[in-house]
Amino acid sequence: MSDPTVFVVDDDAxxxxxxxxxxxxxxxxxxVFASADDxxxxxxxxxxxxxxxxxxxxxxxxxxxQSILRQREIALPVVVLTAHGDVVNTRLALKNGAVDFLEKPxxxxxxxxxxxxxxxxxxxxxxxxxxxxxxxxxxxxxxxREREVLMLLAQGSQHREIAEQLAISPRTVEVYKxxxxxxxxxxxxxxxxxxxxxx
Amino acid sequence: MQPVLKxxxxxxxxxxxxxxxxxxTFGPRWLPITALAILVSEVLIRHGSPASGLVLGYxxxxxxxxxxxxxxxxxxxxDTPIRDSRSAAKFAGVTAAATLVIAAGYxxxxxxxxxxxxxxxxxxxxxxxxxxLTGILTLTPLLIYGREWPAALRLLRGRIWEALAQLMAxxxxxxxxxxxxxxxxxxLFYPLFxxxxxxxxxxGVAGSILSTLIIQIGLIVGAQEQSNAPPLLDLQFxxxxxxxxxxxxxxxxxxxxxxxxxxxxxxxRLRERDTALARAMRFAVAGELASALAHELNQPIxxxxxxxxxxxxxxxxxxxxxxxxxxxxxxxxxxxxxxxxVLRRLRNFYQGNSGKRRPxxxxxxxxxxxxxxxxxxxxxxxxxxxxxxxxxxxxxxxATQIEIVLHNLLSNAIDAVAHVPADVRLIEVDGSQVGNAVxxxxxxxxxxxxxxxxxxxxxxxxxSKPDGMGLGLAISRSLIRAGGGELSFETSRHGGAAFIxxxxxxxxxxxxxx
Numbered sequence: 001m002s003d004p005t006v007f008v009v010d011d012d013a014x015x016x017x018x019x020x021x022x023x024x025x026x027x028x029x030x031x032v033f034a035s036a037d038d039x040x041x042x043x044x045x046x047x048x049x050x051x052x053x054x055x056x057x058x059x060x061x062x063x064x065x066q067s068i069l070r071q072r073e074i075a076l077p078v079v080v081l082t083a084h085g086d087v088v089n090t091r092l093a094l095k096n097g098a099v100d101f102l103e104k105p106x107x108x109x110x111x112x113x114x115x116x117x118x119x120x121x122x123x124x125x126x127x128x129x130x131x132x133x134x135x136x137x138x139x140x141x142x143x144x145r146e147r148e149v150l151m152l153l154a155q156g157s158q159h160r161e162i163a164e165q166l167a168i169s170p171r172t173v174e175v176y177k178x179x180x181x182x183x184x185x186x187x188x189x190x191x192x193x194x195x196x197x198x199x
Numbered sequence: 200m201q202p203v204l205k206x207x208x209x210x211x212x213x214x215x216x217x218x219x220x221x222x223x224t225f226g227p228r229w230l231p232i233t234a235l236a237i238l239v240s241e242v243l244i245r246h247g248s249p250a251s252g253l254v255l256g257y258x259x260x261x262x263x264x265x266x267x268x269x270x271x272x273x274x275x276x277x278d279t280p281i282r283d284s285r286s287a288a289k290f291a292g293v294t295a296a297a298t299l300v301i302a303a304g305y306x307x308x309x310x311x312x313x314x315x316x317x318x319x320x321x322x323x324x325x326x327x328x329x330x331x332l333t334g335i336l337t338l339t340p341l342l343i344y345g346r347e348w349p350a351a352l353r354l355l356r357g358r359i360w361e362a363l364a365q366l367m368a369x370x371x372x373x374x375x376x377x378x379x380x381x382x383x384x385x386x387l388f389y390p391l392f393x394x395x396x397x398x399x400x401x402x403g404v405a406g407s408i409l410s411t412l413i414i415q416i417g418l419i420v421g422a423q424e425q426s427n428a429p430p431l432l433d434l435q436f437x438x439x440x441x442x443x444x445x446x447x448x449x450x451x452x453x454x455x456x457x458x459x460x461x462x463x464x465x466x467x468r469l470r471e472r473d474t475a476l477a478r479a480m481r482f483a484v485a486g487e488l489a490s491a492l493a494h495e496l497n498q499p500i501x502x503x504x505x506x507x508x509x510x511x512x513x514x515x516x517x518x519x520x521x522x523x524x525x526x527x528x529x530x531x532x533x534x535x536x537x538x539x540x541v542l543r544r545l546r547n548f549y550q551g552n553s554g555k556r557r558p559x560x561x562x563x564x565x566x567x568x569x570x571x572x573x574x575x576x577x578x579x580x581x582x583x584x585x586x587x588x589x590x591x592x593x594x595x596x597x598a599t600q601i602e603i604v605l606h607n608l609l610s611n612a613i614d615a616v617a618h619v620p621a622d623v624r625l626i627e628v629d630g631s632q633v634g635n636a637v638x639x640x641x642x643x644x645x646x647x648x649x650x651x652x653x654x655x656x657x658x659x660x661x662x663s664k665p666d667g668m669g670l671g672l673a674i675s676r677s678l679i680r681a682g683g684g685e686l687s688f689e690t691s692r693h694g695g696a697a698f699i700x701x702x703x704x705x706x707x708x709x710x711x712x713x
Contacts, residue, residue, distance in 0.1 A: 012498045018505030025512045056494065058655075083497035084490070088680060104501040105539050108508045 004049035004119045005029040007076070009039050009065070011057040015104075019052070026112045028119070036060035040068060047076065048126065050099070050118035055082040055089055063089070066096040075125060077118040081106060135195050138184050146180040149173060153189065154196040210434050211415055214240065215265070215298070215331040216338025222269035223278040223343055234262030253312050260308060264301035268294065280344045281404050282457060287450030291443060294335050302328035329435040336442040337415055341408045351405055361401065368394040369413055377421030388437050395441060399448040403456060407449030411442050473571060476606060479599040486549030487674045491659035493542040500539045507532045556682065558705045559598045561637055562589030565628055568605045572613070579613045580621045587630030587639065594637050594702040600678040601702075604686070607671040608641040608698050614664065615645025615695055625693060636684070636701045645695035648688065656688055 006023050008030055010016040020030035029049070033039040036053070037060055051069075055062035062080055069076065080093045083104040090101050099121060100114045142150065145166070152162045159177075163170040186192045218233050238258040272278055272293060281287050306324045344351070355362055372390040391414060399407035415438055511528040565587040576583050594601075609626065616624035625644040630637060648656060648663075655661050657676045662669030672686075679686040684702040691697035 012502070014502035015498055015505075018502040018509065021509045022505045022512075025509050083494045083501070088683075104497045105504040105536060106501070107536075108505070 002044075002046055002048055003029055004123065005031050005047065006049055006115050006119075007039060007047070007051045008032045009034075009036055009051065009053040009057075009062075010081075011035060011054060015054075022108055023112070023115065026108065028112070028115060036062070036065035036068070039065075040072075043074065045074075048119075048122055050077040050079055050115060050122055052079045052081055052115065055080055055093065056084055063092055063096060066093065066098065070097065075122075077121045079114055079118050081111075135184075139195075141183050142180055146176050146183070149176040150180055150184075150192065150196055153177065154193050210330060210333075210419055210431060211337065211438055212330040212334035213338050215334040216336075217334075217342070218262075218265050219269055219272075219294075219335050220339045220342035222265055223272060223339065224345070226273075227266055227270055230262055230266045233265065234258050237261055253308065257305065257308055260304050261301060264297065264304065268297040268301075271297075278343060280347060281340050281446070281450055281453075283454040284447060284450045287404065287446050290340070291336060291446060294339075295332055298331040298335065299328050302331060326431055326435060329432075329439050333415070333435065333438045333442050336439070336446055337408065337412050340404070340446065341412060344405055344408075347405070365394055365398050365401070365410070366413075368397065369410060370417070373414065373417040373421060377417075391437075391441060392444065395445050396448060399445055399452055402449075403453035404446065404449030405453075407445035407452075408442075411438075411445040414438075414441055469571065472567070475599065476571075476602055480603050480606070482549065483600070483603055483674045483678065484668070484670055486546075487659055487670050487677060489542075489545045489549050490677065491673070493546045496542055497539055500535050504532055504535045504539075507535065550681075556595050556597050558593035559596045559601060560589060560593050561591055561601070561630055561639060561702075562587045564598065564601055564605065565630065565639070568602065568609060569628075572609050575610075575613055576626075579617055579624065581613055581616045581624040581626055583609075583626045583628070585628045587628060591630050591632055591637050592704045594682075594684075595705040596682045596684075596702060600682065604675040604678055604700060605639075605641075607675045608700075611671060611696070611698075612641060612643035612645065615643045615647075618646045619644060627693070632704070633701075635704050637704060639700040639702075640697055641700070642691035642693055642697040643695040644691070644693035647690055647695050653688070657686070 006020075006028050008016050008019050008023070010019070010032075011034060013034070016032040016034070020032050023030040035057060039051075040060075053062045053065055060068070062082070066078055069078065077099045078093075078097065079100045079102065080098045081102045081104060082089065093101055099118050102111065102114060139147070148166060149162060152165065157165070159170050159173050163173045166173070181187075181189075181192060184192060184195060186195065214237075218237070221229055221233060235258075238254060269278075272290070275289065275293070277286055277290050277293070281290060302324055305327060372394055375390050376388050395407060395410050395414070398410040402409075418434060418438060507528050511525050511532070514525045514528060565585050566589075569583055569585050572583065609628075612626040616626060623644050627640070627642045629640045629642075631640075632638070652661060652663060657672050659673040660669040661672070676686040679700055679702070682702060684700065687699045687701075689697050689699065
């Protein structure tokens, strides 16, 4: 997994140069692209961070780039930076899922704030994704019997009821439960139930 | 001049005109009263009436005749002041026919009563008829002008010297006709036409009829003064001719004047609209310029601000540099931001003044645009076909802005078709409803758009014309987009350009459709 990076897409060379300089001085990594197509050509799903894009560009514009990202299921958060802060475009960009909309020239503190927020959103998204995958992975290791016990526990059943339903002794239920909790790496029942609900 | 026999024939019968005017103004409810008036006047004029039954029959016949005439004229809409030659001619024709019937019935009544030899009637009947007719033609139109007399008097006050000169001319010609001892028997009647025509030309129908009234009175006075009185029928025909001339000529003048006023008003309206459009267009040009300028300058300013902030960070992080450097860089950033604020304010000023949005009927807008382009189309030898149904749903937009767009697109189309032979210069405007939008297509048979500029067609300062600013299409797209619509381009089936304006249907109507 790579470090979070701000991917700057702007057709104006001095603008992207200045922005990347400023962003890196503020302690973030920056990577620049002269057009939306350039970015899309080399995009790697491992990339983390956020996208900072202009709206009016020759060829693929910012709004178009947003819809291409959605089509290709690229979840990189998008911050739009435009010299044309009109209402129509603002609304469209936000409707397309931009996390923020900034007007040029932008105050660097605001810019860094917004970018850090976008990077955090990306990180959280990935963390959530990773956690879900982790849980799914752990759940996969359960035997069918252990899973049955888990589901019934999540529904709020008592040990005795579970034993009756599964036609086993309450003692065996205890054993299944202990094994299941060990495999899921949970210390108490609340964690188990939360995990089951997340999947 | 005394009444012939006991028929009460005089050169003209103002009472006929008065009777008709009363019936026209107040309606047939007054019929019994007019009949009574006729009866009373008959009894008063002819002391010791020959037969009361006859007089009663006469009064009923005449009153009924005028009643019928008045009803007919009212149905024809001729009970209002005469303003055009058609209604003047109709009024004269209908009245002539009706008075002839009335006079004939009158004669028959008297012959039947044995008061008049049938041989004698051949002379007196025309006199009776023409007397009635002249009376009506002279007096009735003047009386039904009643409501407009105050306005006419005001007009008269403004041109009092002219009116006096015309009156003098009338009196002078009357004196020539009757006062000169060398003239008798109406031989010098024709100068009378001169002042009548003069007055008719200057004052229209109201003045010309008033002038004939004065002449009629003058004629009667003059004819009575003359020792050698002219034959009754001669005098009557002269009066009738004068009345008819005055009425018709006056009506033509009034009609022309009204048409000229209408035309002037229409032209003034058109000019006003063009001025408003030109003003809005200038505003839009300025707005587009401001917007383009803001965009183009904001890029370098953004780079500048970012570089300066970077420099500031570098200057302060070193710790070795002059403190004043960081301070100076901070000030430089503020100045750069101030410059962009100026641009923003400039742009917002024009965006904020984009006009009020209302439901707009594209059909009538297109029609108005094609009217204001008539001259240019003619000069360019181009044919414009507009198929935009007025029943298309209304769109919500600022009408002036749509007009600017139409104006730009039509201007471009006219310029485009100038490059092809005159017989194939065609411009089409089609309107249709597509989903919840109205789509206008403006197509031309010109050479089309070159491929190398098609991509950047809507960018500011893009132009293929040597003297063009390259703002028309940029402005048009901005205006249409500001209204939530879209302006796009494709190649027309006529070979030229097709510009497609999409405008969302006004929401209330759209809701009603769903």
